[in-house]
Amino acid sequence: KPIFLGAFAGDLRDYDLRLLDATNARSQFFGDKPITLTVLSNGAAMAKFNEFARTKANADFLMLGSATVIAGEINSATGELGCVVNAEVKAFATAGGEMIASMAESTQASGANSEACAGVAAIKVARMMAPAFASRVLGYWADRAARGRQYTVEFKGTNLSLPMRIAFAKALRDIDGATDVEKKEDGPTDVKVTLTLKGKGDAMEQVFTAISSQGAFAGKDIDGGVEGEMVTLCLKKCVAESKTGK
Numbered sequence: 001k002p003i004f005l006g007a008f009a010g011d012l013r014d015y016d017l018r019l020l021d022a023t024n025a026r027s028q029f030f031g032d033k034p035i036t037l038t039v040l041s042n043g044a045a046m047a048k049f050n051e052f053a054r055t056k057a058n059a060d061f062l063m064l065g066s067a068t069v070i071a072g073e074i075n076s077a078t079g080e081l082g083c084v085v086n087a088e089v090k091a092f093a094t095a096g097g098e099m100i101a102s103m104a105e106s107t108q109a110s111g112a113n114s115e116a117c118a119g120v121a122a123i124k125v126a127r128m129m130a131p132a133f134a135s136r137v138l139g140y141w142a143d144r145a146a147r148g149r150q151y152t153v154e155f156k157g158t159n160l161s162l163p164m165r166i167a168f169a170k171a172l173r174d175i176d177g178a179t180d181v182e183k184k185e186d187g188p189t190d191v192k193v194t195l196t197l198k199g200k201g202d203a204m205e206q207v208f209t210a211i212s213s214q215g216a217f218a219g220k221d222i223d224g225g226v227e228g229e230m231v232t233l234c235l236k237k238c239v240a241e242s243k244t245g246k
Helices: 002-015 023-030 043-055 114-147 162-173 203-212
Strands: 061-074 081-093 099-111 149-156 179-186 190-197 222-227 230-235
Touching (some): 002 061, 002 081, 002 114, 023 043, 043 061, 061 114, 081 114, 099 114, 149 162, 162 179, 162 190, 162 203, 203 230
Parallel strands (some): 149 230
Antiparallel strands (some): 061 081, 081 099, 179 190, 222 230
């Protein structure tokens, strides 16, 4: 319901959280199809929408919500119609689809008619949810600042020499603030390392700067890209893998 969204967004501003209207991005992805949280609960649909929001709408975060109004009976003493609003809100980081916050709430209200009752109930439930929702979102950022964010960094090439593979892993260990650095794969065509980076710095920038400082990479042509929490570097040129396997 627009009333719930407007009230919820307004209440979040009290906690220095602001929502941007995703109408254009939503219509581009879904067209005229109806959207519900049930539809987006499907893992494949959510993953596709996350990627669309991240790459096409340049969104770091995505919030989904719904509010359903259930009409009740008329109070014989007041002549007003009773109703119940059930609201649900979820927020995700588009990179990796990690859930930031999720909650549901329900409340009752009354009004002269169904529209008036729904309006009162929607505003009421929005005010109930906003403080807890804001606390969870802010808590997510506090946790990320304290613990960092885990990335997988992969280096691809043909006949990668041992000195270059060793230099790659060493460069990642030398990144300021990097923790939990662990080599997962090591071979002549692929080296894969997981690590945790703190702060809001660009992951590719940190990784590329570290790699470039190693003598083994002097004069080498390095390509790369980032997709969510996956950072890929390639010797010479990264070649996109075929979706069809051909």
